[in-house]
Every structure is written in structure tokens, then in C-alpha cells.
Amino acid sequence: MNPFTFPLDAQRDLWERAADDAASVGAIPEGLETMADVEVGQTPSEVVYRENKLELHHYEPLVPEEERHDVPLLFVYALINRPYILDLQDDRSVVRRMLEAGFDVYLIDWGEPSELDTSLSLHDYVNRYIDNCVDVVRERSGQDSINLLGYCMGGTMSVMYAALYPEKVRNLGLMAAGLCFDDTGGILELWGDEDFFSPSAIAETFGNVPAEFLDVGFALMDPVHNYVTKYGNLYDNIDDEDFVENFARMERWLNDPIDVAGTVYCEFMEQIYQENALHRGELELNGERVDLDAITMPVLQVIGEYDHLIPPTASKPFNEQIASDDTEIMEFSTGHIGLSVSRSSHENLWPAVAEWFAERSGDEGAPAEPPEETAAHPDAAVVEDVETTEDDAATNLQELDGVGPAYASRLEGAGVVAVEDLVGADAAVLSQETGIDEGRIRRWIDAATERAS
Numbered sequence: 221m222n223p224f225t226f227p228l229d230a231q232r233d234l235w236e237r238a239a240d241d242a243a244s245v246g247a248i249p250e251g252l253e254t255m256a257d258v259e260v261g262q263t264p265s266e267v268v269y270r271e272n273k274l275e276l277h278h279y280e281p282l283v284p285e286e287e288r289h290d291v292p293l294l295f296v297y298a299l300i301n302r303p304y305i306l307d308l309q310d311d312r313s314v315v316r317r318m319l320e321a322g323f324d325v326y327l328i329d330w331g332e333p334s335e336l337d338t339s340l341s342l343h344d345y346v347n348r349y350i351d352n353c354v355d356v357v358r359e360r361s362g363q364d365s366i367n368l369l370g371y372c373m374g375g376t377m378s379v380m381y382a383a384l385y386p387e388k389v390r391n392l393g394l395m396a397a398g399l400c401f402d403d404t405g406g407i408l409e410l411w412g413d414e415d416f417f418s419p420s421a422i423a424e425t426f427g428n429v430p431a432e433f434l435d436v437g438f439a440l441m442d443p444v445h446n447y448v449t450k451y452g453n454l455y456d457n458i459d460d461e462d463f464v465e466n467f468a469r470m471e472r473w474l475n476d477p478i479d480v481a482g483t484v485y486c487e488f489m490e491q492i493y494q495e496n497a498l499h500r501g502e503l504e505l506n507g508e509r510v511d512l513d514a515i516t517m518p519v520l521q522v523i524g525e526y527d528h529l530i531p532p533t534a535s536k537p538f539n540e541q542i543a544s545d546d547t548e549i550m551e552f553s554t555g556h557i558g559l560s561v562s563r564s565s566h567e568n569l570w571p572a573v574a575e576w577f578a579e580r581s582g583d584e585g586a587p588a589e590p591p592e593e594t595a596a597h598p599d600a601a602v603v604e605d606v607e608t609t610e611d612d613a614a615t616n617l618q619e620l621d622g623v624g625p626a627y628a629s630r631l632e633g634a635g636v637v638a639v640e641d642l643v644g645a646d647a648a649v650l651s652q653e654t655g656i657d658e659g660r661i662r663r664w665i666d667a668a669t670e671r672a673s
Contacts, residue, residue, distance in 0.1 A: 260304045260469050263315050265327075269356045273331030276353045278360075282319040291390050291581035292324035292361045296350060296381075298373035299484065302476050303329050305560050306371065308469050312561045314570060321574035323367075323581075326357050328374075332478040338427045340481040342488065343506040346380045354381070354388050365517075367577055369393035372530065372556070376492060379538075380503070383510045386517060391580045393573070395522040396556050398530045399538040400499040401492065419489035423482030430479055499541060518546040518580050522573060527556040548576065620664050630654040642668035 269276035281288060295315070297303040306327065307315040318325050328350070333340060357366050365388050370378030375397025382389045422429055497503040503510040519542060523532050532551060539547040552569045554562050559569070617628040617639060634653040636642060647662045654661075 260308055260472060262310065263307050263313055263319070268326075268360065269353060271349060271352060272337065273333060274349055274353075275329045275331060276356060277327045277329060279315055279319055279325045279327070281324065282316070283322050288322045288324055289578060289581045290361075291363055291365070291367055292326060292357050293318055293367040293369060293577065294354065294357050295325070295327040296368060296370040296374040296378045297328055297330065298371055299330055299345070299480050300373060300477065301474075302478065303327055305557065308561050312563065312566055314560055314566075317566060317570040318369075318574055318577075321571075321578060323574070323577065324361060326353070328353055330478075333428050333481040335427055338423075338482045341483045342377070342380065342491075345484060346377050346505055347384065350377060350381045351385060351388075354385070358388065363390075364388070365390040367391045367393065367581060369395060369577075370397060371395045371560075372397065373488065375399075376488075376498065379498065379512075379515070380505060380510050382517065383512055383514045384505065384508065386514045389517050391518045391520070391577055392515065393520045393522065393577065394535070394538075396524055396527055396530045396535070396559055397521070397538075398492065398534050400534050400536075401494075401496045402499070419486040423486050426482070428479040428482050429485045499538065501541070512541050513543045515542040516544050519544050519548070520573065520576050521547075521549045522559060522569070523549060523551045524555050524559050525551050525553045527554075527559075529556040546580075550576075620667050623664065627656060630656060639668050640672060643672050644669075 264280040265277040266280075267275045268278045295303070295306060297306070307313045310316060315325055315327065330349075354366060354368075358364065368378045368382065368389055368391070370376070370393070372395070375394040376399060378392060378394065379397065379399060382392045491497045491503055495502070498510060498512075501509070501512050519539065521535055521539065523535050524530075525532065536549060539549065550569065550572060552559060552565060554565055559565055617623045617631055617636070620639060620642075623631070631637075631642075631650075631654060634650060636645065636650070642665050645661075645665055647665055650656070650661050
């Protein structure tokens with residue numbers, strides 16, 4: 221990007237800023253050296269299965285065998301970018317959080333497709349690769365069914381797999397998964413509209429869709445941040461070693477994209493985005509319909525409130541389409557990548573996710589009834605599907621969007637036992653008494669007020 225294409229005022233501000241902060245310039249070489257030396261994906265693992273470019277990693281346990289859960293957990297990553305975003309550094313590693321919680325953890329690293337892999341389809345990835353990996357984990361663990369946790373596109377494919385092989389999935393976790401595209405999928409759905417965009421033309425031109433094509437497209441969704449703001453932040457914090465290391469790890473991942481097999485790219489864009497076939501129950505893989513009524517196992521969705529890649533509206537409606545009577549949504553105040561790497565997510569969200577899986581990973585399988593409460597920090601919004609009668613609907617706090625059992629318990633402890641009790645409440649005082657984010661409480665008060673009017 222040519223800096224001299226910026227407006228004159230913006231150029232002047234940049235030069236003045238550079239002059240004012242000249243003392244920091246001396247730290248840049250050392251900062252850049254720090255950036256060059258960072259490491260990622262350091263949690264020890266071994267490859268226990270290979271097929272084509274795929275590697276199935278098994279991570280070394282972090283707790284004694286007697287403290288581990290019987291049912292293992294398999295991460296199904298997306299076909300875009302490298303999976304070490306789930307293991308970026310020790311204190312921001314989703315893999316480590318689940319290991320610390322006592323799970324036996326596996327992860328699929330898809331590798332990068334070659335020109336020989338252009339024709340790989342959703343059928344290949346779901347019915348072949350994922351199924352083979354699941355069978356390896358089942359055999360190694362001695363369990364008939366295992367836990368799946370799919371991230372982004374990996375979550376979408378995990379849904380397909382769970383519908384086709386429900387007997388092999390004990391619990392299904394979906395993290396920022398694109399599932400519903402009926403004018404709900406944000407910018408990507410708009411850009412991918414069939415009236416303006418032809419995935420087949422891209423695949424016919426390149427074979428496999430180039431990583432650079434995808435990388436630039438994602439960056440242009442927030443160009444000011446991706447091309448300007450974040451580098452200003454780096455400059456401001458160049459003498460902060462922790463900041464520089466965190467920045468460098470993220471940059472390494474962001475600049476390490478991979479190509480996507482042409483056929484699966486076309487299928488995903490045309491059938492999932494443009495036709496909304498998965499959500500409509502019309503998707504077929506190798507002639508077999510992906511029947512959402514077959515998804516009867518417990519389902520957890522982990523969603524970023526400010527996710528611009530997969531907005532909440534592209535995920536939430538999915539729970540209404542499946543047959544499971546044990547569904548839950550944890551919506552956290554972060555974005556698509558922040559779910560994996562933000563400090564707050566690791567302190568507040570992932571312990572709740574681990575507990576959800578733990579409660580459903582006992583020897584006897586999933587509980588007959590959903591647990592009464594999933595513990596979560598105030599910043600983790602837990603939303604459950606709760607049955608209510610006409611008589612109690614007016615007073616049930618969990619009728620408000622974002623109020624699950626954990627939040628309801630906190631509100632009740634502060635004397636708020638019914639929806640109408642929120643009308644006229646002081647958000648600041650209630651936030652202090654409950655430990656719940658004030659902005660979240662204000663939204664509940666507004667909803668309660670509107671409901672009462």
C-alpha cells in the first residue's frame with residue numbers, strides 16, 4: 221500500500237506522531253527481532269494418523285489418567301488457515317484449556333491441498349477424512365462415540381458429520397460455525413451472492429482457490445484495522461515485549477493461509493452460502509441427505525457477539541432446526557478470532573465450555589435431562605433452550621435473550637426474580653451486585669421495559 225495515497229492531513233498526522241515518538245524508534249530493531257523469534261503451537265503432540273495431506277494430532281495429557289474424562293475430544297478445524305490458532309501460546313491455547321480440564325484431545329490438521337487434490341469434495345472431507353479420524357479416536361479410546369468441537373468451516377462440516385453418523389458423536393460443539401445463510405450471514409454472504417459472484421469461475425481459473433485470494437478478501441472486510449490501525453498499535457507498544465510477542469504470533473497465523481481445494485470451495489459457497497441448503501435440510505453428500513432431525517445429541521454453540529466473519533445470526537437459528545432437546549448457546553463479547561485467543565475468553569469462556577462437555581462425558585453417556593446450570597463467568601452469556609408455560613412466561617428471567625441459568629441465579633441473588641423486576645432497575649447498581657457486565661444488564665432492562673409496555 222502506497223502511504224502517499226493517504227489524504228494530506230492524515231500524512232501530516234503520521235509524520236508528527238513519528239517525530240513525537242522518536243524515542244520509541246530505537247526499540248524497533250529489538251521489537252522486530254522479538255517478532256522473528258516467536259513460536260506457536262507448542263503443546264506437545266504426536267501424529268497418530270495420516271491420510272493424504274491430513275495429520276491427526278494427539279496431545280500429551282496434562283492431568284493424571286484417573287482424573288481424565290472417558291470420552292475424548294476431537295477438534296475439527298477449518299480448511300482455511302493453519303490450526304495452531306487453537307494453540308497459539310500457553311496462556312491462550314484452547315487445546316491446553318481442554319487438556320487442563322481433563323480431556324484426551326485430538327486435532328485434525330488438514331494440511332494444504334496440492335494440484336492433485338482439486339476435486340476433493342465435501343463428501344471426501346466429511347464421509348472419508350473426518351469419519352476415518354473419528355474411527356481412529358474411537359478405537360484408541362475404546363469409546364463408541366466421542367466429542368466433536370468444530371471451528372468455523374470445521375463446525376459446519378461437523379454438523380454434516382453428526383447428522384450422517386449420529387451414533388459416533390456423543391456431544392457436538394460448534395465454534396463460530398456458519399450454518400444459516402438467509403440474509404443473516406453478514407458481509408461474506410453479501411459478497412458471495414450468486415448474482416455477483418461465481419465460485420465455479422474462480423475454481424476453473426485457479427484449480428485450488430489461492431490462499432492469497434482468500435486472505436485479501438478477509439482483510440478487506442475491515443481494511444482500516446488490517447492495513448493501518450493495528451500497525452499503529454504495534455508502533456505504540458513496540459517496547460512492550462508481551463504485546464510484540466502476541467502481535468507477532470497473530471501476524472504469523474494471519475500470514476500463513478493455505479489454498480482450498482476447488483471443488484469443496486465451490487460446494488461450500490454455492491450450497492451452504494448461496495442456497496442455504498444445510499439449514500433448509502436440502503444438502504446431500506454423495507446422494508445421502510444431511511438430515512438435521514438425526515442430530516439428537518447435546519449441542520453447544522460458542523459464538524462471538526462481534527464476529528464479522530460469522531455473525532451470530534448465521535449460527536443461532538440452527539438450534540431450532542435440529543431434534544436435540546439439549547441445546548445451548550454461549551455468546552461471548554468478542555470477535556471470530558477472539559474466541560480462540562483473547563485473554564478474557566480463556567479466563568471466562570473456555571472453563572464454561574469445558575464444564576459443559578464434562579457434564580455430558582460420563583461413563584453412562586449424555587444425561588437424560590440437561591444439567592440445570594452451566595457455570596460461566598459473567599462475561600460469558602449462556603443462553604439455553606428452556607421450556608416455559610403460558611403462566612410462568614411473564615416471570616421467567618430466562619425468557620430474556622442472553623439470560624441462562626447462571627445469569628438468572630446471579631440476578632435472583634440480587635433480588636431480581638422475575639422479568640418485571642428489571643423494569644426501572646439501576647443497571648450500574650445491579651452490575652455491581654451481580655458481577656454482570658453493565659451493558660448486558662442495560663439490554664435486559666430495555667427488553668423487560670419493552671415487554672411490559
